[in-house]
Amino acid sequence: NAGVTQTPKFQVLKTGQSMTLQCAQDMNHNSMYWYRQDPGMGLRLIYYSASEGTTDKGEVPNGYNVSRLNKREFSLRLESAAPSQTSVYFCASGYLNSPLHFGNGTRLTVT
Amino acid sequence: RKEVEQDPGPFNVPEGATVAFNCTYSNSASQSFFWYRQDCRKEPKLLMSVYSSGNEDGRFTAQLNRASQYISLLIRDSKLSDSATYLCVVNIVTYNQGGKLIFGQGTELSVKP
Numbered sequence: 001n002a003g004v005t006q007t008p009k010f011q012v013l014k015t016g017q018s019m020t021l022q023c024a025q026d027m028n029h030n031s032m033y034w035y036r037q038d039p040g041m042g043l044r045l046i047y048y049s050a051s052e053g054t055t056d057k058g059e060v061p062n063g064y065n066v067s068r069l070n071k072r073e074f075s076l077r078l079e080s081a082a083p084s085q086t087s088v089y090f091c092a093s094g095y096l097n098s099p100l101h102f103g104n105g106t107r108l109t110v111t
Numbered sequence: 112r113k114e115v116e117q118d119p120g121p122f123n124v125p126e127g128a129t130v131a132f133n134c135t136y137s138n139s140a141s142q143s144f145f146w147y148r149q150d151c152r153k154e155p156k157l158l159m160s161v162y163s164s165g166n167e168d169g170r171f172t173a174q175l176n177r178a179s180q181y182i183s184l185l186i187r188d189s190k191l192s193d194s195a196t197y198l199c200v201v202n203i204v205t206y207n208q209g210g211k212l213i214f215g216q217g218t219e220l221s222v223k224p
Contacts, residue, residue, distance in 0.1 A: 031209060042117075042198055042216040043155065050209020058211060059114075090154055096210045097143040097202055102154035 002026050006091045006103035013081040013110045021076040021106050023091030029101070031094050032074035033058075034066060036087040043090060049074055050096070081110045114138055115201050117215035125223055128189050132218050134182040134199030142210070143202040144175055146184045148195045149217065155198055158184075189222045196220070 004025045013019055025032065030051045035043040035058075045058030049068040063085060065077045074093075078085060086109050092100040117134045124130050132146075144161035159166065161173040161182055172185040182199055199215040 033212065035214070037152070040216070042115075042214040045211060045213060048209075048211050050211075054209070056209075056211070059213070088152060092212075094212075096204065099145050099157040099160060100155075100200075100212060102156075104154055105152075 004091055004093055004101050004103040006089075006106055008106060009104065010107050011109070013078075013108065015082060015110060017081050017110075018077065018079050019081065019108075020078075021089055021091070021108075022073070023075065023093075023103060024073045025093040025101070026072065027093060027101065028071070029093035029095055030071075031096060032068065033092045033094075033100065034064075034074070034076045035090045035092065036060065036085075037090065038087050046076065046089075081108075083110045086110045113216070114203070114213045115199055115215040117197075117199050118218050119216075121219035121221055123221045123223060124189055126189060126191060128222075129185065129187050130189055130220060131186075132184045132197050132199070132220075134184075134215050136180050136182070136199075136201045136213075138201070138203045138213075139180070140203050140205060141180075141201045142204045144173075144182050145200040145202075145212075146171075146173060146182075147198040147200055147214075149198055150195050155214075158197070186220075189220075191222050191224065194220055194222045 047066040094100040147155040
């Protein structure tokens with residue numbers, strides 16, 4: 001019973017490199033989300049997708065792009081990584097007005 | 112002003128104590144509310160949903176006051192295993208953007224023997 005699967009679990013990038021974080025859910029949820037979490041702060045919403053084919057900015061979208069590839073998959077791309085993007089990234093999915101199910105997180109370090 | 116604000120914490124309490132967490136939200140379009148628990152930077156896990164009439168699950172009681180835009184979580188008879196960070200979550204729904212779930216910054220609880 002996979003739930004929400006994120007890859008990779010860990011990543012180290014140099015400043016200016018690009019990468020894509022992958023997320024897939026097998027629960028047929030309409031909505032998917034990307035959050036980042038930094039020490040002393042809660043989760044901050046980067047982008048979300050209320051349904052297949054739509055994406056919207058959250059609280060901290062700058063420096064990121066997303067793609068809702070299909071109902072199952074929602075990817076997050078860093079085109080030119082910066083040290084300020086060092087963080088733990090969580091993907092989540094759910095139905096409208098229902099609780100979220102989270103992936104295990106991706107720990108990203110940008111040097 | 113952040114859309115969801117929580118007590119800054121940390122809360123350090125002895126076993127058996129009662130502890131209350133408070134949360135306020137600023138967006139009146141908020142439609143649903145939750146408390147999550149997070150251990151050691153692992154993924155957050157749902158503790159309980161918060162209903163308008165208030166709800167209880169064992170030692171945990173959640174309250175919602177829509178007029179004051181305020182949510183609370185009460186933990187009675189706290190256990191060592193309750194030590195974690197507690198996150199208040201608000202679902203803000205707009206007709207053209209669906210729902211987005213916004214988290215408070217979290218309140219850390221440490222229960223001591």
